[in-house]
Ligand SMILES: *[C@@H]1O[C@H](CO)[C@@H](O)[C@H](O)[C@H]1NC(C)=O
């Protein structure tokens with residue numbers, strides 16, 4: 185007997201096949217993503233992922249912290265990730281999230297830093313940013329946040345091109361670092377950088393200048409990560425074509441070199457309300473302020 189299959193049933197079958205294919209594709213992508221793009225720098229056993237591989241956890245105990253880094257280096261672009269920080273009593277604990285030209289604190293490194301400084305329960309977290317060029321930093325700023333960063337994931341991003349470096353919290357630029365555009369000024373734009381994150385004990389300085397010590401009864405301290413996203417020029421030796429300023433990359437265009445009107449409004453609000461420390465205001469520390477302090481973020 186001949187079996188009859190209706191065209192409708194065939195169509196349905198094909199649809200299910202296609203759906204199954206895409207479903208397994210996205211599953212495969214989601215759990216291979218960490219290994220594809222990152223490696224653990226130290227203490228493999230202090231790193232975990234959620235069962236679906238989408239959320240990553242770094243933990244710190246009295247033995248050690250943990251850190252990861254991208255396998256690739258990049259030069260210019262947009263770098264973003266969502267973080268949820270250690271909750272409860274996290275005084276002394278620092279979660280660092282940064283870009284650096286090398287895997288270590290070498291004397292000629294370039295670096296763009298975001299550090300989250302933990303605090304006693306109920307006391308506000310601070311976010312510290314810094315910029316290094318060729319091994320020299322001392323460009324700290326500290327900001328308060330307008331939400332509790334331990335309650336939920338928020339995105340922390342860096343926009344980097346040869347004109348400016350912007351540090352973002354969610355969609356809000358909290359810091360603008362401009363290039364004065366003359367040879368050898370203080371602006372890291374020559375060395376490609378990896379992206380890193382780590383958690384470590386810094387109770388000798390982090391919380392109220394080191395007065396508040398880490399309370400190990402509350403260990404392990406865990407920071408969580410998801411939604412890594414990069415739209416950037418991936419480095420290839422000796423020099424990838426995307427790094428050329430004659431190409432049409434979005435980061436080489438006017439809109440990426442200047443704040444938009446909305447960003448100006450947001451940045452003005454941050455400047456009025458959230459700045460705790462700005463090295464450019466610290467004339468005790470710098471009787472002569474570093475040159476870039478005279479550059480306007482509004483230009
Ligand atoms: C992540 O890894 C994949 C596979 O190696 C690669 O194709 C992709 O470019 C990487 N993504 C980033 C943002 O580097």
Ligand SMILES: *[C@@H]1O[C@H](CO)[C@@H](O)[C@H](O)[C@H]1NC(C)=O
Nearest residue numbers: 211212214215216235236237
């Ligand atoms: C991917 O994750 C799913 C469920 O989250 C799991 O069943 C599967 O074994 C994982 N695959 C790989 C290759 O790790």
Ligand SMILES: *[C@@H]1O[C@H](CO)[C@@H](O)[C@H](O)[C@H]1NC(C)=O
Nearest residue numbers: 245246247400401402403404
């Ligand atoms: C570290 O913590 C563990 C578990 O809480 C404890 O048994 C151990 O004594 C601690 N070690 C040090 C050096 O404090």
Ligand SMILES: *[C@@H]1O[C@H](CO)[C@@H](O)[C@H](O)[C@H]1NC(C)=O
Nearest residue numbers: 291292293317318319320368
């Ligand atoms: C970078 O720093 C090193 C070591 O401090 C120094 O020898 C070198 O001249 C510096 N390079 C530039 C371009 O300033």
Ligand SMILES: *[C@@H]1O[C@H](CO)[C@@H](O)[C@H](O)[C@H]1NC(C)=O
Nearest residue numbers: 301303307308310390391392
């Ligand atoms: C921790 O809380 C204290 C008290 O509110 C505050 O002075 C301090 O700036 C907060 N953050 C850090 C990192 O010390």
Ligand SMILES: *[C@@H]1O[C@H](CO)[C@@H](O)[C@H](O)[C@H]1NC(C)=O
Nearest residue numbers: 272273397398399400401402
């Ligand atoms: C450390 O944390 C434990 C548990 O939360 C608490 O009982 C203890 O008083 C804390 N110690 C200090 C020195 O704050």
